[in-house]
Amino acid sequence: MDRRTFIKLTAITGTSATLASCGVPEHQLIRFVPDEELVPGIAEWKPSVCPLCASGCGLNVRVMMADVDITKDGQAGVVRMGVAKKLEGQESHPISQGGLCPRGQAAIQVTYHPDRLAQPIKRTGNRGAGTFEPISWDAAIAEVVGKLDALATAGNQKALAVVTGGRRRVLLDQFASKFGAGAPVTYELFSDDLLRRANQMSFGFAQLPTFDLSNANYVIGFGADFLGTWNAPVAHTAAYGRMRRGRPGVRGAFVQVEGRMSPTGASADEWVAANPGTEGVLALGIAHVILREKLRPADGGRPGALIDGWSAGLPAYAPQQVSTVTGVSAKRIERLAREFAERSPAVAIVGGVPLAHTNGLFTALAVNALNHLAGAVGQKGGVSFTPQLSRSTSPAGGSLVQLAAASPQVLILDETNPVFSAPKAWKVRETFQAVPFIVSFASFIDETSVLADLILPDHSFLEGWIDAAPESGSAQAVISVAGPAMKPLFQTRAAGDVILQVAGKLQKPVDLGAQTYDAYVKAALAPLGDDAWTAAQKQSGWWGELPKGVAVAPTPAEAKPAAARFVPPTFDGDAAQFPFHFLPYASAAFLDGSTAHLPWLQEMPDPITSAMWSSWVELNPKTAERLGIGLGDLVEVASSAGSLRAPAFINPGLAPDLIAMPVGQGHATYTRYASGRGVNPVELLAPVTHAETGTLAWAATRVKVTRAGEPDGKLVLFSARGELRENPREGETR
Amino acid sequence: MAHRWGMAVDLDRCTGCGACVTACHAENNIPTVGELQASRGRAMHWIRVERYFEGEFPEVSMKYRPVMCQQCDAAPCEPVCPTYASHHSEETGLNAQIYNRCIGTRYCANACPYNVRFFDFFNPVWDKPLHLQLNPDVSMREVGVMEKCTFCVQRITAATITAEAEKREVKDGEVKPACVQSCPSKALVFGDLADPESEVSRLAESPRGSKLLEDLGTAPKVTYLQGVEHA
Numbered sequence: 001m002d003r004r005t006f007i008k009l010t011a012i013t014g015t016s017a018t019l020a021s022c023g024v025p026e027h028q029l030i031r032f033v034p035d036e037e038l039v040p041g042i043a044e045w046k047p048s049v050c051p052l053c054a055s056g057c058g059l060n061v062r063v064m065m066a067d068v069d070i071t072k073d074g075q076a077g078v079v080r081m082g083v084a085k086k087l088e089g090q091e092s093h094p095i096s097q098g099g100l101c102p103r104g105q106a107a108i109q110v111t112y113h114p115d116r117l118a119q120p121i122k123r124t125g126n127r128g129a130g131t132f133e134p135i136s137w138d139a140a141i142a143e144v145v146g147k148l149d150a151l152a153t154a155g156n157q158k159a160l161a162v163v164t165g166g167r168r169r170v171l172l173d174q175f176a177s178k179f180g181a182g183a184p185v186t187y188e189l190f191s192d193d194l195l196r197r198a199n200q201m202s203f204g205f206a207q208l209p210t211f212d213l214s215n216a217n218y219v220i221g222f223g224a225d226f227l228g229t230w231n232a233p234v235a236h237t238a239a240y241g242r243m244r245r246g247r248p249g250v251r252g253a254f255v256q257v258e259g260r261m262s263p264t265g266a267s268a269d270e271w272v273a274a275n276p277g278t279e280g281v282l283a284l285g286i287a288h289v290i291l292r293e294k295l296r297p298a299d300g301g302r303p304g305a306l307i308d309g310w311s312a313g314l315p316a317y318a319p320q321q322v323s324t325v326t327g328v329s330a331k332r333i334e335r336l337a338r339e340f341a342e343r344s345p346a347v348a349i350v351g352g353v354p355l356a357h358t359n360g361l362f363t364a365l366a367v368n369a370l371n372h373l374a375g376a377v378g379q380k381g382g383v384s385f386t387p388q389l390s391r392s393t394s395p396a397g398g399s400l401v402q403l404a405a406a407s408p409q410v411l412i413l414d415e416t417n418p419v420f421s422a423p424k425a426w427k428v429r430e431t432f433q434a435v436p437f438i439v440s441f442a443s444f445i446d447e448t449s450v451l452a453d454l455i456l457p458d459h460s461f462l463e464g465w466i467d468a469a470p471e472s473g474s475a476q477a478v479i480s481v482a483g484p485a486m487k488p489l490f491q492t493r494a495a496g497d498v499i500l501q502v503a504g505k506l507q508k509p510v511d512l513g514a515q516t517y518d519a520y521v522k523a524a525l526a527p528l529g530d531d532a533w534t535a536a537q538k539q540s541g542w543w544g545e546l547p548k549g550v551a552v553a554p555t556p557a558e559a560k561p562a563a564a565r566f567v568p569p570t571f572d573g574d575a576a577q578f579p580f581h582f583l584p585y586a587s588a589a590f591l592d593g594s595t596a597h598l599p600w601l602q603e604m605p606d607p608i609t610s611a612m613w614s615s616w617v618e619l620n621p622k623t624a625e626r627l628g629i630g631l632g633d634l635v636e637v638a639s640s641a642g643s644l645r646a647p648a649f650i651n652p653g654l655a656p657d658l659i660a661m662p663v664g665q666g667h668a669t670y671t672r673y674a675s676g677r678g679v680n681p682v683e684l685l686a687p688v689t690h691a692e693t694g695t696l697a698w699a700a701t702r703v704k705v706t707r708a709g710e711p712d713g714k715l716v717l718f719s720a721r722g723e724l725r726e727n728p729r730e731g732e733t734r
Numbered sequence: 735m736a737h738r739w740g741m742a743v744d745l746d747r748c749t750g751c752g753a754c755v756t757a758c759h760a761e762n763n764i765p766t767v768g769e770l771q772a773s774r775g776r777a778m779h780w781i782r783v784e785r786y787f788e789g790e791f792p793e794v795s796m797k798y799r800p801v802m803c804q805q806c807d808a809a810p811c812e813p814v815c816p817t818y819a820s821h822h823s824e825e826t827g828l829n830a831q832i833y834n835r836c837i838g839t840r841y842c843a844n845a846c847p848y849n850v851r852f853f854d855f856f857n858p859v860w861d862k863p864l865h866l867q868l869n870p871d872v873s874m875r876e877v878g879v880m881e882k883c884t885f886c887v888q889r890i891t892a893a894t895i896t897a898e899a900e901k902r903e904v905k906d907g908e909v910k911p912a913c914v915q916s917c918p919s920k921a922l923v924f925g926d927l928a929d930p931e932s933e934v935s936r937l938a939e940s941p942r943g944s945k946l947l948e949d950l951g952t953a954p955k956v957t958y959l960q961g962v963e964h965a
Contacts, residue, residue: 068866085868102757603772622791653796716769
C-alpha cells in the first residue's frame with residue numbers, strides 16, 4: 001500500500017467511525033453534572049454499620065471521588081461522585097472498637113458486586129428458572145399493593161407470610177401484625193434461639209450473652225467459636241486481646257472444650273476433647289467438685305434451681321462418672337474445677353456445636369449454673385446481658401415447616417436464604433413453589449430469591465439508612481445507625497422505604513408511624529432523648545445508659561423450674577451403618593453461606609486449612625489412614641438424607657469419630673463467584689430438631705465416609721505453595 | 735530524621751481470624767486470581783496467617799503466625815535484583831519495590847526465605863463495578879512485575895507529609911497499615927524503630943520477642959512475641 005492510499009483509507013474509516021457513533025446514543029460519552037462537592041484525592045470519612053451479621057459493628061467509610069458509569073432517565077453516562085473505598089471499624093463504637101473481622105472488611109464488595117440487581121425485576125419464565133424482565137418501580141409497587149389488597153378484600157389477611165433473617169424484622173413484624181397476618185418466620189441455620197431460651201430460664205433474658213473477657217482471669221469455652229463466627233466476634237476478640245496482654249502482670253488463661261479444634265479453640269492454652277453432646281456433663285462435673293470441696297459458696301441461684309440434684313451437690317456428676325460419659329479424665333476434671341474456682345474472675349462460655357445436639361438445652365442450662373456458682377453473672381470479668389431498648393414485637397412466628405400447612409397466598413422474603421440453608425426434608429423449596437405470589441428484597445439472585453415473582457432490590461448498606469440493635473458484645477446499650485455514605489449506583493430503593501410506601505398505599509393503609517425508613521428509625525430512638533438521634537449519626541450509633549422504663553426487663557423465674565438432667569444426645573442414622581458424627585460448621589469466610597458471593601472471601605485462605613475457593617471434608621489422620629484416604633482424595637460422605645463428594649483434608653485437631661465440613665459453598669445460584677462451586681453440607685442434614693424450640697439440631701446427623709477417587713484438583717490450598725519450616729516452636733528457644 | 739519503620743506481632747493476642755488478609759486486599763488493590771490460577775500457586779496475599787499443628791489427637795495444639803514482608807535490614811531480595819527494583823529506602827528503612835524498574839526476573843522471590851513476594855502473572859482484572867473500590871493512593875501492578883507488602887507506604891507518606899506541613903515529627907501510633915488498623919485484638923503494632931520511645935521499639939526489646947528465621951542473618955524489622963513467656 002502506498003502512502004496516498006493509506007491516507008485515503010484512514011480518512012474514510014475515521015469518518016465512518018465518527019458517523020456510526022453519532023447515530024448510536026450509547027457510544028456517546030455523556031458527562032452528568034456532579035451534585036457533590038469533593039476534592040480529588042482527598043478522602044472524607046463517613047459513618048456506617050456493617051450488615052453482614054447481627055452484631056452491628058460501627059464502620060468508618062473512606063469516601064473519595066471517582067468516575068461512575070450510571071444510567072439517568074434512560075441515558076447512559078458518566079458522573080463524578082463520592083464512592084466508598086475502604087471500610088474500617090469505628091474507633092469509638094463499643095462493638096467494633098476500631099477493628100473488624102474479615103467479612104466486615106470484604107463487605108464493601110456487596111455494593112460493587114458485578115451481579116448485583118440494578119433495578120426491579122419480574123419473573124417471566126417458569127418459577128425457579130431464573131428468567132426475569134425489568135419492571136418499573138411504580139408498576140412493581142402497584143403489583144404488591146394489588147396482591148395485598150386482594151387478600152384484604154377477601155378477608156384473608158392471614159394468608160400473608162413473611163420470612164426474614166435480618167435487620168428489618170421489627171418493621172416487618174409491625175407491618176404484618178397491623179395488616180392482620182401472623183408474625184414473621186425467622187430462620188437461621190446456626191440459630192441461637194435455644195441458648196436464648198436457656199438464658200431466659202436461667203437469667204430472665206432471652207438474649208445472647210456478653211463476656212467481660214477484658215477482666216477475666218480464667219475462661220472455659222464449651223465449643224463456642226466466640227473469636228471467629230459466633231455471637232459478637234469483633235467485640236469479644238478485642239476483649240480477648242486485653243485479657244491476654246492488656247493488664248500488666250496478668251494473663252488470663254483460656255481452656256476450650258470441643259471435638260473439632262475451632263479457630264477459637266486453636267488460641268486456647270489447653271484444649272480438651274469431650275464426646276459429642278456431653279459438654280453439659282463436664283460443666284456439672286466441674287460444679288460437683290467445686291461444691292464438694294466448698295471452693296465457692298454453694299449458691300446456685302435461679303440457674304442452679306433448674307438443675308436436677310443441685311441442692312444435693314450434684315451426686316450424679318462425680319468426676320469418675322463424668323469421665324466415663326465425657327472421655328475426659330477424672331484427674332483433669334478435678335484440676336479444671338480447682339482452677340476455675342480459684343482463678344476468679346472466671347467465666348464459662350457455651351454456644352454453637354454443643355447446643356446443636358438434641359440435649360442442647362440441658363448443656364446450656366448446666367453451663368449457666370456453673371457461671372452462677374463461679375460468681376460470674378453480672379460481675380466484672382463475667383457474663384452479662386447488653387441492655388435492650390424495648391420495642392413492641394409479637395412472639396416469634398412459627399417454623400418453616402409449619403409454613404407449608406398455612407398455605408400462604410403472598411410471601412415476603414427479606415435477607416434470608418432457607419432454600420440453601422434448611423434441611424432438604426423441610427421441603428422449603430416445594431413450599432415456596434406452591435405460593436401464588438412471592439416478593440423479595442434481595443440484592444442478588446440466590447436459591448431462594450430465584451423463586452420470587454417480583455424482586456425489589458434493596459440499596460446496599462452504604463447507599464441507604466442502616467441500623468442494628470446489637471444483642472451482645474457491650475456492657476452498655478447500643479443502637480447502631482447511620483445514614484447513606486454514598487449515592488446509589490443503580491435504580492434500587494431502600495427496602496425499609498418500600499415497605500412503608502406499600503403500607504401507605506393499601507386500600508386500608510397500615511400506619512407504621514413514619515413515611516420513610518430514616519423517620520422510622522428516628523422514632524424508635526425517641527425514648528433515648530432529643531440528642532440521641534443527632535449524636536448517633538455522627539458516630540455510627542448511640543450508646544450509653546438507657547433512660548428508666550425503656551429497657552427490656554428480665555422475666556421472672558418459672559414457678560416450677562425444670563429439673564434438667566443429662567439425657568444422652570440422639571442422632572439420626574444407625575451407628576453401625578453410619579459410624580461417624582457429622583459436624584457442619586460456620587466457615588470463617590462464609591458463615592452460613594450468605595457471604596460466599598464476595599471474591600475476597602472466596603480467595604481468603606481458611607484459618608485452619610488454608611483452602612481457597614473450595615469445599616472439603618475433614619478427617620482425623622488415623623481415620624483417614626484406616627480408610628485409605630489421603631489429602632485431596634475425593635471422598636463420599638453419606639447420611640440418611642443424602643450424599644455428596646468433596647476432597648479430603650486431614651485435620652489433626654479433629655476427633656477420630658467426627659467428620660467435619662465448612663458450610664458456605666455449594667450454591668446452585670449465587671452470583672458468578674459462588675454458583676456451582678463446591679458442595680453444601682446442609683444437604684446431608686437430617687431434620688432433627690430441639691424438642692423445646694423446634695430449632696434444627698444441626699450436629700445430630702450420623703454419616704459414613706468412603707474413598708471415591710483420586711484428587712480432582714478441587715482442593716486449592718494456599719500453603720501448598722510452600723511454607724516456612726514446619727516448626728511450631730520457631731523462635732521460642734532464644 | 736530518617737525512620738526505621740517496623741512491626742511487632744503479639745502471637746498471644748492473634749486469633750487467626752484473617753481480618754488483616756482481607757484488609758490488605760482492600761487497601762492495596764491486590765487482585766483475586768480465581769480458583770484455577772490459585773490452584774497453580776498464583777494467589778497473592780501480601781499478608782497470610784500461617785497455621786502449625788503439633789501433637790496428636792487429643793493432645794493436639796495449634797499456633798497462628800501472621801507473615802508479611804519482614805522488611806529486612808539485610809534483605810536477600812535486594813542484592814539479587816539486576817535492575818535495583820528491589821532496593822533499600824534510606825529515609826524509611828523499608829525494603830522498597832519499584833514496579834516500573836522491575837523486569838520480572840523473579841530472582842528476589844527465589845532469594846526471599848519468607849515466601850512473601852508475588853509475581854503478577856496477569857494484568858489485574860476487576861469485574862465492573864468492583865473497580866470503583868480501588869484505592870487511588872496505590873499504584874496498580876501490571877503483568878510481569880513482582881509485588882509484596884509495603885507496610886502501606888502510602889499511609890506512611892501521607893502521615894509524613896501531614897507532619898512536615900505541621901512542622902512536627904510523626905507521632906507514635908499515627909501511622910497504621912491496613913492490617914494493623916483492622917486487627918480486632920490489636921495483635922499488630924506498627925511504629926518507628928528509630929524512636930526508642932515508640933511502642934514497637936519497646937516490644938522489640940521484649941523477652942518474648944524473636945525474629946523469624948533470624949539465624950539466616952536477614953535482620954528482619956518484624957518482631958514476633960511468643961504466647962507464653964519462657965524462663
